Amino acid sequence: MNNPFENALTQLSRAANVMKLDPQVHEKLKSPKKVHSASITIIMDNGSTKTFPAWRSQYNDALGPYKGGIRYHPGVTEDEVKALSFWMTMKCAVVGLPLGGGKGGIIVNPKELSETELEKLSRGYIQAFYQHLGPTKDVPAPDVYTNSQIMAWMLDEYEKLTGEHAPGMITGKPLCLGGSRGRDKATAQGGVFVLLEAVKKMDMIPNETTVAIQGFGNAGAHMAELLAVQGFKIVAVSDSKGAIKSANALDISALTAHKEKNSAVTGFTGTETITNEQLLELPVDILIPAALENQITAENAGRIKAKMILELANGPTTPEADAILFKNNVVVVPDILANAGGVTVSYFEQVQNASNYYWTDEEVMEKLQKIMITAFAGVWATKEKYAIDLRTAAFVTALERVGAAMKARGLV
Numbered sequence: 001m002n003n004p005f006e007n008a009l010t011q012l013s014r015a016a017n018v019m020k021l022d023p024q025v026h027e028k029l030k031s032p033k034k035v036h037s038a039s040i041t042i043i044m045d046n047g048s049t050k051t052f053p054a055w056r057s058q059y060n061d062a063l064g065p066y067k068g069g070i071r072y073h074p075g076v077t078e079d080e081v082k083a084l085s086f087w088m089t090m091k092c093a094v095v096g097l098p099l100g101g102g103k104g105g106i107i108v109n110p111k112e113l114s115e116t117e118l119e120k121l122s123r124g125y126i127q128a129f130y131q132h133l134g135p136t137k138d139v140p141a142p143d144v145y146t147n148s149q150i151m152a153w154m155l156d157e158y159e160k161l162t163g164e165h166a167p168g169m170i171t172g173k174p175l176c177l178g179g180s181r182g183r184d185k186a187t188a189q190g191g192v193f194v195l196l197e198a199v200k201k202m203d204m205i206p207n208e209t210t211v212a213i214q215g216f217g218n219a220g221a222h223m224a225e226l227l228a229v230q231g232f233k234i235v236a237v238s239d240s241k242g243a244i245k246s247a248n249a250l251d252i253s254a255l256t257a258h259k260e261k262n263s264a265v266t267g268f269t270g271t272e273t274i275t276n277e278q279l280l281e282l283p284v285d286i287l288i289p290a291a292l293e294n295q296i297t298a299e300n301a302g303r304i305k306a307k308m309i310l311e312l313a314n315g316p317t318t319p320e321a322d323a324i325l326f327k328n329n330v331v332v333v334p335d336i337l338a339n340a341g342g343v344t345v346s347y348f349e350q351v352q353n354a355s356n357y358y359w360t361d362e363e364v365m366e367k368l369q370k371i372m373i374t375a376f377a378g379v380w381a382t383k384e385k386y387a388i389d390l391r392t393a394a395f396v397t398a399l400e401r402v403g404a405a406m407k408a409r410g411l412v
Contacts, residue, residue: 002294002318004083010319012086015395018386024412025403029089032059032082038128040106042120052108052121056129057085058138059101062405065136066102067092067343069143069172070125070150076105080293084143087314088343091336093398095375097347102138104129110145122150126157133158135168135354141346142172144292148184152177168353171346180349182364183342188222189365190341191312192230193372195286198308198333201380207231210284212245212306214238214276216265219312219339220290221256228252232286236279237265240291243279244271281305289316296321304330311335317391326389334391336398337379344371 009030016026035058041051055078058066068088081103089101106125110118132138142151151173158169167178175181182189199206211232213220216239224234233249241264244250250271258268266273280287280300287306289295293315296304301321309325310333311317317325317332325332345368352358359367383393406412 002297003079004293004315005079005086007294007315007319008083008086011391011395012399014319015392015399018388018392019396019399021399022403022407022412025399025406028406028412029060029086029399029402032057032085033061034058034132035078035082036129036132037078038125040121040124040128042117042124044117045114052106052124054104054106054125054128055081056104056132056138057081057102058132059085059103060089060402060406061100062402062409062411063093063100064098065100065134066138067097067099067141067346068101068103069141070104070106070146070154071143072106072108072110072121072145072150074107074109075292076107081105083293084314087336089402090395090398091340091343092347093401094336094379094394095340095344095371096401097344099139099343099347102140103143104140105143118150119153122153123157126154126161130158130161133169134162135166135350139168139346139350140170141343148172148174148179151179168350171349173349178349178353178358180345180352180364181359181361182368183345183349184218185222185226186345186364186368187219187312187339187342188226190344190368190372191219191223191288191310191338192226193341193369194333194338194376195227195310196230197373197376197380198310198331202308202331204285204307207233209233209286210235211286211288212236212279212282212284213288213290214243214279214295214316215289215291215313216259217290219342220288221259223288223290223312224250224252225256235284236274236282238276238279238291239265242266243274243276244268245274245279245282246271286310289313291316294318296325298324301325302328304328306330308333311338314339322389322391332389332391334394337375337390337394340375341368341372344368
């Protein structure tokens with residue numbers, strides 16, 4: 001399996017070479033500023049105790065407080081958490097947010113825990129790391145298999161330990177605790193704003209454009225819904241249990257109801273069951289990986305038939321695959337740009353918490369659209385300037401900002 005942190009460093013080096021990045025900046029960005037680790041022990045419902053390894057990687061805070069999600073997954077590793085914190089640093093910078101990059105993770109299959117056990121684990125995470133967190137230090141958020149309820153428990157635990165109200169210490173909270181409107185669909189909506197700009201550049205017409213989406217969780221399902229409204233033909237989707245394809249556009253609202261009832265997309269009327277691997281290689285116009293990292297690799301990149309890949313997941317394409325896709329004229333809209341809608345609305349949530357003044361859905365979406373369109377235009381211009389792929393262009397854009405902040409602070 002590809003090591004995600006090695007992939008991240010390869011991406012860093014590619015961009016550094018293109019832009020002739022200051023060697024001192026490059027050297028400092030090869031490792032996180034701090035990685036905190038802990039073993040979280042909780043009493044299970046049956047009276048036994050169980051220990052879960054956990055991390056918080058704080059990569060770079062030159063532009064502002066560390067920012068990034070916490071994922072609960074059996075496959076979490078320290079290198080994965082480090083890679084994700086690096087990508088968060090780049091993601092915040094590419095869309096111009098005054099934030100650095102962080103990430104957290106716990107090795108756990110949350111589906112095997114009761115709600116009580118999940119709450120104990122979530123509070124245990126804050127007990128382990130709360131001294132390193134806070135509105136002006138490091139602000140976590142939801143990620144894979146974490147949600148607004150988990151953020152609520154974490155906020156409550158932090159406030160108990162510090163003895164003060166600090167809603168801005170975490171984002172992705174329920175609305176009643178200071179969450180932002182639009183946060184639940186922000187990643188997908190930001191992706192749609194970017195996709196519509198990319199489609200214009202490639203002269204695609206939405207109602208003539210076919211789409212396959214790998215992953216039908218929060219981001220993927222919202223993306224399918226939003227694109228269907230825009231007229232795109234979603235012809236294949238998948239989740240952790242399997243994938244389906246159809247000769248015609250899928251009815252997304254009916255598919256969502258089917259998934260809720262059966263906990264899987266497979267078996268949906270009028271579809272053929274295929275594998276996740278087959279979904280990636282379908283002859284569609286746009287492929288949207290919205291699951292986990294390392295899905296498009298040197299092994300399958302040559303068989304990708306899509307004209308465009310929009311990465312809603314973090315790190316779904318390896319550097320070796322990137323080189324093959326670029327050679328085959330497949331446009332890859334990278335994760336650090338395509339899925340930055342989530343962190344952008346998290347930033348809006350922090351701003352609202354700090355001012356204790358809250359915005360409407362319309363205000364949130366209007367501000368998000370402006371940021372995503374501006375970011376896409378900047379990255380596209382950088383791509384044209386250096387005649388490079390969009391991922392490297394996004395990294396160049398981000399590194400210019402992070403490097404300037406590091407120099408201004410005297411860190412290099």
